[in-house]
Amino acid sequence: MDSVRYDGERRGHRVPIALKILIAGGFGAGKTTLVSALSEVRPLQTEEILTGAGIDTDDISGVETKSTTTVAMDFGRITINDDLQLYLFGTPGQDRFWFLWDELAFGALGAVVLADTRRLADCFPSIDYFEQRGIPFVVGVNCFDDSRRFSLEAVRKALDLDPDVPMVLCDARDRQSGKTVLISLVEHVARQRGEPVPTA
């Protein structure tokens, strides 16, 4: 998959590596907020087309009669250097968009699951998804002002998280806080590979 599909002249241009990171969590958990806080450009949006299941791809008239709708995808960009960019993708919250999760998750470096302490159970499906696919993730416990402060240990227990899954308190509106979450994710990925990133 990591091939150059057309070996045209690139005139000395190096193509950067783009790494995908998913921002998941339940409805209203702060996904869009976190992507916006971290992105170096205005929060970007694009959409993917949701087509009725079982579409017959060879039948053009069938395509035209199938009802379709679009799913908005939030994404943001962080340029690390000339050769390296991070792309953050907010996952769509609703179950019927799982197909889009598969596309987003393909080849992803890892994921941040935002947990809203007022509705912890809302992030169960996200956690299940990443656990089942073996995609490294960290849990960002989003501290909404009106929520009572949970201890991280209580949240870990409630989420039935593996002891090695990092948990970080965060405020999705705050860039520094978001950075901390991403750093903990990348360090977690490195640890999982047995090559921990030395702490600065």
Next chain:
Amino acid sequence: MRTDLPGPRHEWLDDDAGPVVRPYTLTGGRVHPSSDGFDLVAYVTAKPDPDLAAYPELHPEHRLLVELAGRGTPVVELAADLDLAVGVVRVLLGDLLSRGLVAVHQPPRATYLPDNDILKAVVDGLRAL
């Protein structure tokens, strides 16, 4: 970017259109690119000095894609810039790829790459932000 697009626009994507119908009109009903595998973050680079006049069958959107991909642009950014759904952009890119007008550089699968140096660079870069 939206205002200076020559030619017909995709009227179905206006703000209050709600659910879209026939998003693939632009692609002649094709829902899959002639060659698949355009990852969201695959970089598309246009062939240098492409002779677009030789391809009268291409839509204005195709031409715009070639222009935008001049310096190398990921698929998802192309879609956002053109205000077209990613699925539509993939089909159009397939047309361009089959004519040799663009190159598609698939990202490394994160399971094989990035190596630890890259992860370290990411952490350092994030700390420095």
